[in-house]
Amino acid sequence: MSFWRVLLAIICPPLSVLGKGCGSVFIVFLLWLCGWVPGVIAALIILNNPER
Incomplete structure (x- = not known):
């Protein structure tokens, strides 16, 4: 996961x-x-997943 x-x-x-x-x-x-926070959390989880 890069800084950018x-x-x-x-x-x-x-x-x-x-x-x-x-x-x-x-x-x-x-x-x-639905809200800014759920979108940010989901994006960070997806970006942190090393399998994809």
Whole structure:
């Protein structure tokens, strides 16, 4: 996880997970619409997952 991805996850979570697949972007976008904090948490979890 690079510094820039973390910063982008805080500012605009859906943009930070663009390279992780369409499903991840969709889930993070929906959570981001529900509230900023759930979107940021989901983006950071997805970015921290070493399997993808």
